[in-house]
Amino acid sequence: MHIVLLHVPRVKELMARYPLPPWVYNFVTDAKANQEIIGPLFPPLQLTWRPIMPEDVEQRFSVKGAREKSLEEIIKEVYEKEVQRAGEAPPPSSPQDLQLDGGSEQRGEVIQEGDEPAGRGLTAEEIKAAVARKVVEAVVTLKTAGIDPGKWDRLAAELLKPRADWRGLLRPALQHGVGRAVRRTWSRPSRKAPGLYPGKELLGHGKVVFLIDVSGSIGDRELSQFLTEAYAAAKEVGRIVVVTWDAKVQGEFALTRHSDIRKIKVKGGGGTAITPALRHVLEKHKDAALYVILSDWEISDLDKAREVLEEIAPRTIAVTTSRPPPPLPFLKVIRLE
Structure with a gap:
């Protein structure tokens, strides 16, 4: 769901404007991803731990309506609250410095940097296209398995762009059908010559x-x-x-x-x-x-x-x-x- 919601490119853009510590972004994006998983797509899970939800963002950062707000709106509000609290001081660099809820987390130590990415990195448009394709494939898989994908059904259809110009194709194809669906009626006299000619009644487009x-x-x-x-x-x-x-x-x-x-x-x-x-x-x-x-x-x-x-x-x-x-x-x- 982080991939579907394009959290990585969105967070990169946000961090350039709102330099909050990474754990804040992790917390908020986890909540927004879980919002789409727990309930809408899958039933609440019986877990030994409770996933972070938008309500936790509201409690932790004093942000109202986190479920309805976008990632960008939440981060902007958190940053503005912190700047106001710090008296225009530079934003905190660690959970301990961010005093929105005591900052109980501990700073971690990097033990492995990971491998360098191989080959050319994808552009933003390529990432969006790849995500769209995978979302649609996932929805089709759910349908084939007899599972209702809910609102993601419509999202899939909107993500994958049609390749045919259906407006151009349907217009001439339906002209004949529309023509047959127009009949003369005296219940609506002609506007050009009332009393001399019957008007037109449109019965709708062809099927x-x-x-x-x-x-x-x-x-x-x-x-x-x-x-x-x-x-x-x-x-x-x-x-x-x-x-x-x-x-x-x-x-x-x-x-x-x-x-x-x-x-x-x-x-x-x-x-x-x-x-x-x-x-x-x-x-x-x-x-x-x-x-x-x-x-x-x-x-x-x-x-x-x-x-x-x-x-x-x-x-x-x-x-x-x-x-x-x-x-x-x-x-x-x-x-x-």
Whole structure:
């Protein structure tokens, strides 16, 4: 959780501005990390020791609302209190000098410096990208194990950036569907010529169906990217249905807003056959304005499914992470590198 919350780069920046002793930073970052672990992600643990929590920060440093405040807000407040207490004197260099709660800790002795880091150090952007990828992979693993990741589900979708421009893709694809969803009505007369022409009544946007491959050939990283693409598309259109499949349909989830991405429960891991999923969506969602198939296209029954694919291809975006889709008149083919 220290990695997820990017505590190392954040602390480096804070220490340059607020030169408090390292143990203060350790205390506060431990509390903020434990805040995200004990309760939200895992139940309270039966331990022989009690982990440091935000309430301990409040008691130790006389900071109110530590659970709601950020690391930066807490450190700034602690530093300002200490400067005020010391009468503008230089900040303390040891726990004994910091008299916020008696300073009971003892200064430690460094017995091993550790190895020098090998190779080039990562940039801040590279660190953030690596963290985002690992958070998403962890969330997908939790889902696969049947564990609800809670608020981290949405965090994962926000961390991993979509690779497709869904606003650009959906706009032309849905124009026909939107056109059919507009009808003339006399209940709202035309503003340009009242009494001469009926007005327009918008019935809403067309429905988009995402068919997400969750078979055994799809790795955590691919699956997390597929979920991210669905999350990004849900921001652009109000009616999205996600169908997960391997050799059979594993689940169907309606997303009426992008935050509904947490409804998706990932299970699967079997062989890859697309025919059952295609028959399912044609039976239940034949009125869809657009279909999006996300897969590595390592599909065993493509020959059998070809007739159904040909039927929906003009309204289908094919997304692949490996093999190219069959040469059909797809609306668009997208490769996710």
